[in-house]
Amino acid sequence: MKIAIIGAGNLGLSIAKGILSTNGATSMVLTKRNLSGLKEIEKYGIVTTTTDNREAVAKSDILIFAVQPGQFVKILGEVKDILTDKHVIISTITGFSIARMEEVIGPDHYIIRAMPNTAISVGKSMTCICSNEKGAKRIDLAKAIFNRMGHSMQIPEDQMQAAxxxxxxxxxxxxxxxxxxxxxxxxxxxxxxxxxxxxxxxxxxxxxxxxxxxxxxxxxxxxxxxxxxxxxxxxxxxxxxxxxxxxxxxxxxxxxxxxxxxxx
Ligand SMILES: NC(=O)C1=CN([C@@H]2O[C@H](COP(=O)(O)OP(=O)(O)OC[C@H]3O[C@@H](n4cnc5c(N)ncnc54)[C@H](OP(=O)(O)O)[C@@H]3O)[C@@H](O)[C@H]2O)C=CC1
Ligand SMILES: O=C(O)[C@@H]1CCC=N1
CATH class of the missing domain: 1.10.3730.10 (ProC C-terminal domain-like)
Structure with missing residues (x-):
């Protein structure tokens, strides 16, 4: 699996560590604007880091977005023209609905919302997930990804805030x-x-x-x-x-x- 983590901050980096510790990817591209905090993780052979979100998206199949809510629309807009049918788009962003994502990139994408916690770094996250209509075809893949790093539960989107x-x-x-x-x-x-x-x-x-x-x-x-x-x-x-x-x-x-x- 080729995974990009867009926004390797507290949660993004925890997910990256969880993926590494469970051998969950063949390649992983991490992005952020200031790369200085990613020196340690760059030492792993499968990890590359970049400030270029488009490069990360083009090189990957699974895209995990872990930026702050206020940064998300701009970043989605930046990459939307290079999203293809190979991509599964996973958002961990709090309070950001699937409908708002679809407003920016359109409904014809595999969209998953995931709510993990930082114990994902040690493979012990309780992660709740839901999807858009098209994303339902990739929900088992999303479950498999998060079950490697803990336990997942599929829930209706209207329970994501409570989760x-x-x-x-x-x-x-x-x-x-x-x-x-x-x-x-x-x-x-x-x-x-x-x-x-x-x-x-x-x-x-x-x-x-x-x-x-x-x-x-x-x-x-x-x-x-x-x-x-x-x-x-x-x-x-x-x-x-x-x-x-x-x-x-x-x-x-x-x-x-x-x-x-x-x-x-
Ligand atoms: N922390 C947690 O436990 C949890 C957080 N969440 C959600 O996950 C999201 C991230 O939270 P958290 O990790 O705490 O936040 P952080 O602020 O720690 O991480 C966000 C990261 O996004 C990066 N970033 C900002 N702009 C860009 C950009 N244009 N391109 C690429 N990267 C960018 C920032 O790095 P830089 O400034 O260098 O670009 C930063 O490292 C939030 O939406 C939050 O609600 C969900 C569940 C748990
Ligand atoms: O405290 C917050 O608002 C975010 C969402 C869940 C964890 N951190």
């Missing part, structure tokens, strides 16, 4: 929970490095347990909470302080904000 909050912003929410657990562990006497190790691997174990056993969180919680024990004391105090409520409110605030950004 952005839960999956893309969501990784930051989980990081904060891991950080808070680390701070608690330090207070209980572990040094900072040990504390983070305990928090990260416990978090990983909780998610793996649910994924691999197809179980419900409360079912697993019931197995841990000894009557009159320390777990239920901790959990109930967290709930008195509003743990679940604050997470839900944070998610809704994030969703309200993303809808505001889309309007404005």
């Amino acid at each position: 952005t909050v839960i999956c893309a912003s969501g990784i930051a929410f989980w990081m904060r929970l891991i950080r808070a657990t680390t701070q608690g562990a330090i207070q209980l006497g572990f040094d900072a490095k040990e504390a983070q190790e305990l928090a990260m691997h416990t978090c990983n174990g909780a998610a793996s347990l649910l994924i691999e056993s197809d179980s419900h969180p409360e079912n697993e919680i019931d197995k841990v909470t000894t009557p009159r024990g320390c777990t239920i004391s901790g959990l109930n105090e967290m709930e008195h302080q509003g743990l679940s409520s604050s997470l839900i409110r944070g998610i809704v605030a994030s969703f309200d904000k993303i809808n505001e950004i889309k309007k404005g």
Whole structure:
């Protein structure tokens, strides 16, 4: 697969690392205006970098766009005359609808919207995808690309904003929970490095347990909470302080904000 990543910033570079670590491409062209941050990745044989988006598009079949929303229309306009039927166009751009893409390049292209997160760099992204009518013929290819770097789910386009909050912003929410657990562990006497190790691997174990056993969180919680024990004391105090409520409110605030950004 010949892949171009247009806009190798935080997310674009994470995707590039994920593709490299899973041998997901035969060639990869990364673009940005200032190439100085791409020195390390250029050392990989299959990677080339350029400031020329047209060159990247001409050399590739799969085009992954990871620029800021305000930059996207201009870049699409710049390359639209060299888009052909070999190209699958994948946009990770928040709040930028398929209809707006079609307004610029027309509907006769394989268009996919994808919402990954930065764990794609280590092959562990939860990625939601949807497509335009023509892109439905390439959705299995898109799923295969993202399943190599984690787990994908096809959703209706009108759920992409919600998916952005839960999956893309969501990784930051989980990081904060891991950080808070680390701070608690330090207070209980572990040094900072040990504390983070305990928090990260416990978090990983909780998610793996649910994924691999197809179980419900409360079912697993019931197995841990000894009557009159320390777990239920901790959990109930967290709930008195509003743990679940604050997470839900944070998610809704994030969703309200993303809808505001889309309007404005
Ligand atoms: N960060 C995340 O976790 C996630 C981000 N997203 C979405 O992905 C997109 C990118 O986000 P993020 O990576 O954080 O943003 P960044 O600002 O880190 O990356 C955008 C990149 O685009 C490059 N760029 C700007 N103009 C051009 C151009 N004309 N040609 C080529 N490259 C260009 C910039 O580099 P330079 O200035 O050198 O050109 C920059 O590196 C956004 O739309 C965001 O909403 C979606 C999911 C998760
Ligand atoms: O914070 C943001 O707005 C973007 C979208 C999801 C991740 N980063």
